[in-house]
Amino acid sequence: MHFKDFKNIILKFNEYDLPGHELLLKIAPPSRIKHLKTNKIPINSKLASVLLLFYPDSNNHTRLVLILRNTYNGVHSNQIGFPGGKLESTDKSYFEAALRETNEEIGVLKENISYVGQLSQVYIPPSNFNVFPFVGFCNSKPKFELNKVEVKSILEPTLDSILKCSISQSKVIINDKLQYVPSLVLNKSVVWGATAIMIHEFRLLFKQMINS
DSSP: OBHHHHHHHHTTGGGSOOOOGGGGGGGSOHHHHHHHHHOOOOTTOEEEEEEEEEEEOTTOBEEEOEEEEOOOSSTTTTOEEOSEEEOOTTOSSHHHHHHHHHHHHHOOOGGGOEEEEEOOOEEETTTTEEEEEEEEEOSSOOOOOOOTTTEEEEEOOBHHHHHHOOOEEEEEEETTEEEEEEEEEETTEEEEHHHHHHHHHHHHHHHHHHHO
C-alpha cells in the first residue's frame, strides 16, 4: 500500500472501536486464551509499552518495524517483538515510555514519530507484563541505530504482507518444550504470542477502516 493511502486511512483510527478480545482468540497461544476471555490482569503485573511504527520505504510502500531481540537469560530471548519496554518513573505517560524505548532500542527520534492511537492492552503471563501497544508513523524512513545489546536485527514487513498473511500453526519452544502455536509468518520469520495478537488486532481494525 502506498504510504499516502495508508496515512489517509490511519488518521481515522480513533473513529473506530477496537475489535475486542473475543476476536483475538484464534491468534492467541493456549496459555493466553483464559486471560483474553476474562481480561483479568494480576494486580502485581509490571507495566510496559510498545510501538507499532509504520513508515514509507524508498518506493513509498508502507512498512512496519519489528525487532529480533538478542539472546539473553529471559523468557523473551531471541523472540520477535516491537520496540518497547518497561515503564520508568520518569515517563510521563505510556506513550512516552514507548517513544523512549523505541529511541533507546532502534535510534528513532521521538520528534519524528506521529501519534495515531492505542490498541488493547495485552497481558503476558510468562513475564507478568501488562503491555500497552501504541500505533505511530514516520513520514520518511527512519535512520535506524540498533542497540546491539538488546536488538539483534530488525524486520520490515510491508503492510500488504501483514494484511494478506494467514494464521498458521508453527512450532516454537515454550518452557523448554516444543509446542504448536498460532502464528503469522512475516519475511519468513515466525511471529507469535503477544506480538502476533497486537498485529492481528491492528489488521482487523485496519481492514474495517478500509471497508467502511
